[in-house]
Structure formats: C-alpha cells, structure tokens
Amino acid sequence: MRSYNALAEPAVDRRSERRGDADWLARRLADPNSRLTAVWRERSLVFDAHAGDQGPAPGMVPAVEARGLVEQAEEVVFLGEAEGVAYFSVDLSDREDPLAGPLRGAGRFVELRQVGAAMSGQGGNLLAYARAMATWHRRHRFCGQCGAATASRQAGHLRVCTGCGAEHFPRTDPAVIMLVHTGAAAEDGSCLLGRQASWPPGMFSALAGFVEPGESLESAVAREVLEETGIAVDSVRYHSSQPWPFPTSIMLGFYATSPGGDVRVDTEELEQAVWATRAELEYALRAREVRLPPPFSIARRLIDNWLRDER
Ligand SMILES: [Zn+2]
DSSP, rough: OOOOOTTOOOBBBBOOGGGGGGGHHHHHHOOOTTTEEETTTTEEEEEEOOTSSSSSSEOEEEEETHHHHHHOOSSSEEEEEEEEEEEEEOOOOOOOOSSSSSGTTTTTEEEEEHHHHGOOOOHHHHHHHHHHHHHHHHHSSOOTTTTOOOOEGGGTEHHHHHHHEEOOOOOOOEEEEEEOOOOOOGGGGGGEEEOOOTTTTTOOOOOOEEEOTTOOOOHHHHHHHHHHHOOOOOEEEEEEEETTTTTTTEEEEEEEEEOOOOOOOOOOTOOOEEEHHHHHHHHHHHHSSOOOOOOOOOOOOOHHHHHTTTT
16 A cells, blocks of 8 residues: 555544534543643644654643643544544643643644654644644634634534634645656656745755635646746646645645646746756755755655656
8 A cells, every 4th residue: 555645644533423422522531541632833742752762752641631721722622533542632822831731741842844754654644633723723713704703613623603603614725736747767757846935055846836716636737837837737647645734735746747848937936947857856966956855745755756767
C-alpha cells in the first residue's frame, strides 16, 4: 500500500455517530483513559521525545486531570477514538499562559510545521486535526448569513446561529499542488519548478494555487500553471493529498504533463520558474545551488518521486 503523506495517516476513528450523544460524551470525558490535547494561538501541544521514541509525541493529558480547561472552554471538540481511548481537544488561545494551571509541566506549544516531520504520521494527523478544528471555530464565531453569534454543537463539529438557526459546518479549503513535467522518462524528461520571492535563496518547488468556486480540480491545475508560467498542460493525474491546516487547507497533489515551451513568469505570483532535467536538478542539488521544500511536504514527495522516475 502507498505510504501516507506527513500529517495524513488517520489517527482515530472519528465516531461521528456519537457527536450528538451528550450522555456518552460526558461519560467519555469523565473516563480516566480519555485524553485531551490543546491548541494555543496556532501552536500545538507536544511532548519532547524520550530515549527510544521515534520523535516528539502529540501532547495529551488525561481529560479528567484537565477538567478545569474542559469546563471553561467555549467548545470541546471530540476528535474520535483509537484502541478504546477517546480523544478531545480544546483551544486555549484566550489564555496568556496556556501552561499555567492543569497543563503545567505538560509539554510545550510549537508550530506543527516545525515538528510534524519528526513525529509519527498518526501523531501529526491528530494535531493537524485539532489545529484545523480550533482555527475553524475561531473564524466562525458569527453567522455569515445574519451576523448573530454562533454556538458549538455536535461535539464541536457544527456551529449553529443563535439568530437565524443557520448551520455552519467545519470547512477545509482545497489547494492544488502540481509537478508539471514533459512525460519523458529518465534523462529525456524535464520538470517545471518555481520560486516565490519570499522564499529562502535557492528554494524551488512545485507550483500551487487555490481552487476557485465553480472549478474542477483539473481545471484549477491547468489554470494555475498557465497563469503563473504561461505553460499549457495537456493531462492531469491525481497523486495523493495532505491535510494542511496552515491555516485551513487540504493540499491535493497532482502530476501534470506538458509539451514544454518557453516560460513567461507572472511576477505577481512567482519570482522565477524554470524547466530542469533530472540531471540538471540533481547537479544543482549536489552543488547546493538549489534546495527543495522539506520532506514533510507533498511538494517534496512529488519532486523526489519524479527524480526517481516513480510517478
Ligand atoms: Zn444567522
């Protein structure tokens, strides 16, 4: 079976049928085995690795020990269950010091992008899920239809407007990321890499962009490539996806083929875009003239697989 992208390996059974069962949820929150994680201002709770660990672990405390946080939280999100253990999350962003009180000494709050690569796939997935839910709640406190306050329901998986009753469900914004290549194997093939002016010197990556309303994924791939580089794409093939809660996306990875052609860069989007053969890219990487995004990213996986001719 194909391996998962970072952050993508499912960590829990979401048990969506239990989200409306208040008695069951209360019992699970009172269960000494249940675990709670927290998000604080875009940062995730992690425990540092101990000897023999694969890497840092998702920060989880017994939910009963953090009862004070649960009682004060505006919303407690039921994430799901794994091996009989229920997992919940809360957002502590309103607190100046999230490690005061029940979480004292529990771990530290870090940017998931900095630790996700070192963490187990399931650990990263659980934190990505919790972070995405926290961001959604913070951004949907008021109804987009009538402006009244909304309230959390369904164990944090729904917000209902207190004015007009509109139901607002968690959102994730689709973004496409695509490695355009000429389709040829080995030394005959080239791929199209771009760089944004804000990136570190020498950094190049696959092209990417947001899917627009009323647009298919394959149309979004072709449009973004044409807009950013002037290159036409003739086929688009889905590869894999990755939750990308930075802040609210899912990355949908594709390979796209193109007959090639001269690049005309849209300098609003990119600073530079170039065709590179496998040999040219490998040489530039060895010479440290070019760097690629971290292995954590789906962009890197698309590029690495193409370099190995495993598309
Ligand atoms: Zn409303």
